[in-house]
Amino acid sequence: MGKSFDPRLYLVIGPENCAHYTILEVVRQALEGGITLIQYRDKYSDTDTQVQNVVSLMNVAKEFQVPVLVNDRPDVAKQAEADGVHLGQSDEGVQQARILLGKNAIIGLTVKNESHIKTAPIESLDYLGIGGVCPTESKVNPDAPLGVNGLLEMLKVSRAYGDLPTTAIAGIDESNCDAIAATGVNGLAVVSAICGQVDPKTATQRLRQKIDPFFEKGIAV
Template sequence: MKKFGLSLYLVLDPGLCRTHSMVETTMAAIAGGVTIVQLRDKKAGTEGLIRIGRELMDAMSGTGVPLIVNDDIDAAIAIGADGLHVGQDDLPSRAARDRLGRDKIIGLSIEDEAVARKVDPSIVDYVGIGPIFATPTKPDHKPAIGFDGLAELIKIAGLPSVAIGGLKLEHVAPVIKSGANGLAVVSAICGQPDPESAAKRLSDALKTARS
């Protein structure tokens, strides 16, 4: 049975994880309240993703926090990851489901209304909606949609959703007000001097926003 929480979604960035490794950053972030982790590294190649992914799976064992691999289904399968996240230019979600089976988590990036209307809830478990703001961690992103765009796409997609794109601590309240289940962050945790404290501040803000 698939169990996952989108409240605080950490997207790992190897370029930012210099002071703390990706494993160290992940474990500190989980201690601070991160509920799901995505391994994203466009430069590592499949073998590189498998290597770090297996380290992460070993470290995360017993935490109850799922590991999602971005885009690379071969790496996700080899790692034994909990799921896969795909974008509009990646492997089609139906093909991913056929290969992964029913027990794995599949997330899909949504950037506009046309895509949101095509999401198949029998295939996709959650949607990542954005970018809310422009962000240097993903320079090839589509135009920013803001919080109004986020709220509209959440309604259209009708699936559990996580907002992404340049989000920081001060954006927690408007993300939750827009109707998202949570927010995905990169630099708000990766590369911070104390990833655990950074995650805890975000987690506490999420609890406050929902109260």
Template sequence: MKSFNLHLYLVTDEAAKCRHSLLETVRKAVDGGVTIVQYRSTNPDAGTCYREALPIRDFLAARGIPFIVNNRVDLALALDADGVHIGQRDLPVPSVRAMIGPDKILGLSVSNMDQLRAVDASLVDYLGMGPVFPTISKLNAPPVLGVEGFAALASRSPLPVVAIGGLDAERARQVRATGTAAGIAAVSAICGAEDRKPPHGRWPDCLPGNAGKKPFFQTPCLHHPALSAPSPQIWKKSGRRPRWFSP
């Protein structure tokens, strides 16, 4: 059984693009309010990725923060990661679910209505949707949605949605104001920050119910249509489908 909070989602950038080591970047980001971390690398050398990701996984496990691996199911299994995030050109969702089992978190990237309609909500736990704004962290990214386009698409989702793509604290506020995002994902805005924390400490403050720093899993996710109770909400993974619940 897994619980996860999509509130503020860090996707790591390539180590060479970060001002500091990936591990140090993740440490400071968690101190700054990040609630879930995805390890993303384009390095084809699995051994190098494993050695780079292992200390990050161990640090996050000690802090109770979910550790997700992008794309590489083999790497996720070797690391015993909490989950995998895949894109539209990666292995099919049913195959990935079969490989990782029912208790791991599975995220899927979508960028248009056709992809959203094809989502099997019985197999996927959350969606990464974007890019909301132009992004420099991913080559060959899909067309930009914009805030209104994101909101229109996210409002049709049967699953919680994490906004991604060119987001900084101010843009995150714009997305949050639509009431359609369960979380905000950041890449270069955090990995490239001088102090490695969410810039100027403003990221947690731009999210509802998270002014200042509060303990992990005690702050509500961004407003989502599935949320109606005023009590704190988190995602609880049980079997193949998560459900909203109030602890």
């Protein structure tokens, strides 16, 4: 539906996630290390601040031709002219976001169980974000982690309902990224595995080295 993108290594980042650097510094290092997609997730800043931050991120990311999405806020994505939005089950509806952002926007949706997949408006989406897969401290998640086996079951259901790309999120780091990539997802979304590291660029490169063998070249969709 939207423009092409590569979900292989997907950085989810917000002001509260950065342990050692500013958001822009982390993003630049991650881009240099090989991040392929960015989501700005900010639950606390006001609208104007979010718009300004997204515009700044896009100015950096465009040098690397990496799309920037906004979590939860189609209005912020619209004002900042971001590449798209990622929505949760309780956020503004997918169809409304598509109308607001247009046919070229990248729109993703979090799905946490089989019912979410079966009721997802597939025709208006560009990818599904499956999670949480592993325990995580970067976001409060009342649901039990899916684990690798649960992720595999979700992927089966997803493929039965369409061919949307899928990304896995929550608790993914260098210790488990290869096992999760081996499930057949199209990409891995990470937070602290990059944002919380003293050397985000090297951390990104190490993740790419581990997961790239599981992805064919030209994964962009």
